[in-house]
Amino acid sequence: MKTNPDRIEEQIGHFRKVLRKAGVKLTHQRLVIFREVARSGDHPDAITIHRHILKKIPTVSLDTVYRTLWLLADLGLITTLGPPHGGARFDANMHSHHHFICTNCGLAHDFYSEEFDQLTVPASVGTLGTVNKRQVELRGLCSKCARKKKQSICQESEQGGVDHG
Amino acid sequence: MKTNPDRIEEQIGHFRKVLRKAGVKLTHQRLVIFREVARSGDHPDAITIHRHILKKIPTVSLDTVYRTLWLLADLGLITTLGPPHGGARFDANMHSHHHFICTNCGLAHDFYSEEFDQLTVPASVGTLGTVNKRQVELRGLCSKCARKKKQSICQESEQGGVDHG
DNA sequence: GTTTATGCAAAACCTTTGCATTTTG
DNA sequence: CAAAATGCAAAGGTTTTGCATAAAC
Numbered sequence: 420m421k422t423n424p425d426r427i428e429e430q431i432g433h434f435r436k437v438l439r440k441a442g443v444k445l446t447h448q449r450l451v452i453f454r455e456v457a458r459s460g461d462h463p464d465a466i467t468i469h470r471h472i473l474k475k476i477p478t479v480s481l482d483t484v485y486r487t488l489w490l491l492a493d494l495g496l497i498t499t500l501g502p503p504h505g506g507a508r509f510d511a512n513m514h515s516h517h518h519f520i521c522t523n524c525g526l527a528h529d530f531y532s533e534e535f536d537q538l539t540v541p542a543s544v545g546t547l548g549t550v551n552k553r554q555v556e557l558r559g560l561c562s563k564c565a566r567k568k569k570q571s572i573c574q575e576s577e578q579g580g581v582d583h584g
Numbered sequence: 585m586k587t588n589p590d591r592i593e594e595q596i597g598h599f600r601k602v603l604r605k606a607g608v609k610l611t612h613q614r615l616v617i618f619r620e621v622a623r624s625g626d627h628p629d630a631i632t633i634h635r636h637i638l639k640k641i642p643t644v645s646l647d648t649v650y651r652t653l654w655l656l657a658d659l660g661l662i663t664t665l666g667p668p669h670g671g672a673r674f675d676a677n678m679h680s681h682h683h684f685i686c687t688n689c690g691l692a693h694d695f696y697s698e699e700f701d702q703l704t705v706p707a708s709v710g711t712l713g714t715v716n717k718r719q720v721e722l723r724g725l726c727s728k729c730a731r732k733k734k735q736s737i738c739q740e741s742e743q744g745g746v747d748h749g
Numbered sequence: 750g751t752t753t754a755t756g757c758a759a760a761a762c763c764t765t766t767g768c769a770t771t772t773t774g
Numbered sequence: 775c776a777a778a779a780t781g782c783a784a785a786g787g788t789t790t791t792g793c794a795t796a797a798a799c
Contacts, residue, residue, distance in 0.1 A: 443778090444773050496676070502627075507629060510663050530709055535703065548730060551687070559715040609799070647757085647789080647790070672763095
């Protein structure tokens, strides 16, 4: 489960297959961008990825990086951290709680669970730093978006829709 | 544990105390902004908060909302969802995994736990939507930032420092 | 009264979009 | 060769900053 070279090549095989199946062209840029995200274990943002890609393809543009990343996300080859795109979101609930997050519209709903509050921090995490807060993120499709998707298309929702070209 | 009026007034009492203790002025704007974040259970972004505040203080500016939100976060009165500010972050690790997130520098490190992979989704969440992914977020200070804080100030770090005035 | 916060305007970002050119299948 | 992706440049958003005015202690 590490980002070792063998695993990355395995992932790239899958990447090629998914692109072909989706009828999407396999360009050099797309391959290098995907490899970069797969290689780096620290969940970089678009600009960090662009900086790294520039060393391999000096002419690549930032907007290609963005377009590719959202394409890969749409194809299910990568995911994003936190709520789907948009600005910082704030939370005044300082009690131990957890979140259900809709990966389509960004809805974030609190819920409570004594079981989740008491999760034991794995020993391996101790070497990374000090844990102040344990929070479970359950990600999926909220009922509203599920309904809309069923009807036809999920284009609008309370917190803003999702659409990357 | 709901955002009912009583609980909010209780939170506001705490809010006043923390501001006084920190030697920070208690302005009308700050009070209204804090109350708005406390009131809304859906973790709004700055612009959504601003829109709501405008109904109560028609002259409030968006930059005051931002300044206030980050101030409240620094005072520990509110938190942010996901990695601390910055753009979208990408993850090519499609295996079930979990994150340690440094709330200071934004470092996000994967770790694995069979126990965490198998968390039982509470029944109450079923009404919100369909869960595709369960992911635990352990939040705290990474060892690098802890070291820097100890030395003097944590001003710089790999993924960008934190400093809101 | 002094210090601090606000509002304004402008700047600095990050992200997306339209279009001519290049590349892929 | 047709269809699609890239790079460029420009626009669209969001977030931050400097400074005069206004408000809190």
